[in-house]
Amino acid sequence: MARSTSGESVLERVVRILEAFTPSDRALTVGEVSRRAGLPAATGSRMVAEMVAHGLLTRDADRRVRVGTRLWELASRASPTLSLRELAMPVLEELHALVGHHAQLGVLDGEQVLFVERLSAEQAVINYTRIAARLPLHASSSGLVLLAHAPPELQERVLAGPLARFTPSTPTDPGELRRRLATIRRDGFVVCCGYLHPEATGIAVPVRDEHRQVAAAVSVIVPNDELARDRVAPLAAAARRIEQRLAAH
Amino acid sequence: MARSTSGESVLERVVRILEAFTPSDRALTVGEVSRRAGLPAATGSRMVAEMVAHGLLTRDADRRVRVGTRLWELASRASPTLSLRELAMPVLEELHALVGHHAQLGVLDGEQVLFVERLSAEQAVINYTRIAARLPLHASSSGLVLLAHAPPELQERVLAGPLARFTPSTPTDPGELRRRLATIRRDGFVVCCGYLHPEATGIAVPVRDEHRQVAAAVSVIVPNDELARDRVAPLAAAARRIEQRLAAH
Numbered sequence: 001m002a003r004s005t006s007g008e009s010v011l012e013r014v015v016r017i018l019e020a021f022t023p024s025d026r027a028l029t030v031g032e033v034s035r036r037a038g039l040p041a042a043t044g045s046r047m048v049a050e051m052v053a054h055g056l057l058t059r060d061a062d063r064r065v066r067v068g069t070r071l072w073e074l075a076s077r078a079s080p081t082l083s084l085r086e087l088a089m090p091v092l093e094e095l096h097a098l099v100g101h102h103a104q105l106g107v108l109d110g111e112q113v114l115f116v117e118r119l120s121a122e123q124a125v126i127n128y129t130r131i132a133a134r135l136p137l138h139a140s141s142s143g144l145v146l147l148a149h150a151p152p153e154l155q156e157r158v159l160a161g162p163l164a165r166f167t168p169s170t171p172t173d174p175g176e177l178r179r180r181l182a183t184i185r186r187d188g189f190v191v192c193c194g195y196l197h198p199e200a201t202g203i204a205v206p207v208r209d210e211h212r213q214v215a216a217a218v219s220v221i222v223p224n225d226e227l228a229r230d231r232v233a234p235l236a237a238a239a240r241r242i243e244q245r246l247a248a249h
Numbered sequence: 250m251a252r253s254t255s256g257e258s259v260l261e262r263v264v265r266i267l268e269a270f271t272p273s274d275r276a277l278t279v280g281e282v283s284r285r286a287g288l289p290a291a292t293g294s295r296m297v298a299e300m301v302a303h304g305l306l307t308r309d310a311d312r313r314v315r316v317g318t319r320l321w322e323l324a325s326r327a328s329p330t331l332s333l334r335e336l337a338m339p340v341l342e343e344l345h346a347l348v349g350h351h352a353q354l355g356v357l358d359g360e361q362v363l364f365v366e367r368l369s370a371e372q373a374v375i376n377y378t379r380i381a382a383r384l385p386l387h388a389s390s391s392g393l394v395l396l397a398h399a400p401p402e403l404q405e406r407v408l409a410g411p412l413a414r415f416t417p418s419t420p421t422d423p424g425e426l427r428r429r430l431a432t433i434r435r436d437g438f439v440v441c442c443g444y445l446h447p448e449a450t451g452i453a454v455p456v457r458d459e460h461r462q463v464a465a466a467v468s469v470i471v472p473n474d475e476l477a478r479d480r481v482a483p484l485a486a487a488a489r490r491i492e493q494r495l496a497a498h
Binding site: 012014018026067071073078081082083109133134 | 258259260261263264267268270271272274275296299300303305307315316318319320321322323324325326327328329330331332338339342345346356358363365368369370382383
């Protein structure tokens with residue numbers, strides 16, 4: 001592929017430009033894009049212009065730049081992620097109507113859980129997840145379920161740390177986490193009270209594909225109270241229904 | 250931006266490679282990708298390899314290629330489209346629970362309606378929409394609502410045709426369509442019986458942003474029977490609630 005004099009490919013620059021945009025910085029000036037992507041101003045400006053011409057980025061009336069609808073369309077219409085999400089959606093809606101608060105679907109990507117769907121009630125308990133957001137594997141209920149069924153090499157790499165602490169309850173001891181993963185494999189669910197926020201409990205169960213491999217985690221985030229454990233049964237039932245839909249697909 | 254000897258930019262080729270994947274062709278061999286993108290086999294193979302290295306594409310165990318989770322993440326996490334969709338989602342869920350069948354959210358993109366969300370009941374009436382799919386403006390309820398509030402130049406370009414016919418009921422007469430658009434602006438909704446399929450009725454209403462510009466259309470697809478019109482009132486109420494959420498954001 002064509003390379004600049006610095007030996008960097010055009011594609012690397014395109015990816016770095018896209019990485020400049022985040023949920024909290026959805027609109028940036030061309031200068032901000034160039035700076036965040038580590039590109040000279042002229043290069044950044046030229047690349048943004050071409051990306052706008054192809055609909056990968058769009059320019060606002062105030063000249064600020066955003067991620068383009070065309071990019072979202074190209075990334076979504078044939079995405080395996082979206083296909084899983086579409087199959088799971090009717091079940092996730094019913095789960096959400098039953099449990100309230102947040103219901104979400106996450107997949108393992110690299111060493112994190114990537115959330116491909118989140119349904120939230122308007123007055124729900126606090127939650128750090130967004131669609132297309134990530135959380136560390138050791139500190140979230142979805143992440144622990146995915147880690148429990150991940151290849152041993154990945155488990156060891158994650159347990160070797162660093163293991164960030166978000167609250168006094170976040171598990172950060174590798175030995176304790178290793179025992180926890182075994183318990184999750186035995187029980188088929190995990191309840192995480194206050195790992196990311198003192199007032200929120202995450203509950204997650206695995207979703208298996210037709211080869212019985214864990215393909216995703218379905219989870220709910222509820223208030224950290226004595227009712228939390230009552231949500232395990234409806235969550236497990238939802239996971240079974242998503243599995244039936246995956247198998248029938 | 251770097252160009253090949255044919256004068257074509259790398260970005261053009263990346264876009265054409267992404268365009269090779271569709272909802273019905275989610276996994277392709279490298280040869281199929283190159284052919285669809287109009288690239289020499291060696292070029293296609295080299296570009297696919299680099300896109301895989303950056304996570305924009307992924308390779309299956311059987312060596313077939315798919316759109317990558319990383320691309321979906323980059324396109325989604327800061328997308329204005331997804332932001333609108335997230336704000337609308339709690340309302341869309343309630344509308345869907347009330348009306349059943351399909352509830353969807355569409356935006357104007359180019360000369361088509363692009364659907365950014367669709368919620369479907371498991372036993373719903375037939376519907377051609379998918380998430381990230383498009384429909385022509387003149388033949389769908391969402392499209393007609395968006396066209397009715399589009400700039401006059403776009404209206405004239407669409408009415409100048411071609412205007413595809415899907416069923417004997419699809420409106421394809423420019424004069425009739427022009428009168429129809431005026432009626433939609435006056436009434437604030439449209440009911441389309443059998444325009445895309447004889448058994449399905451689409452009903453759509455506009456969603457306005459804080460500047461009172463039409464930003465999207467919310468619609469339901471229901472069976473083509475005498476109850477269809479009863480859905481106009483809950484649909485209009487849903488649009489008002491989405492507008493309140495947009496304004497509060």
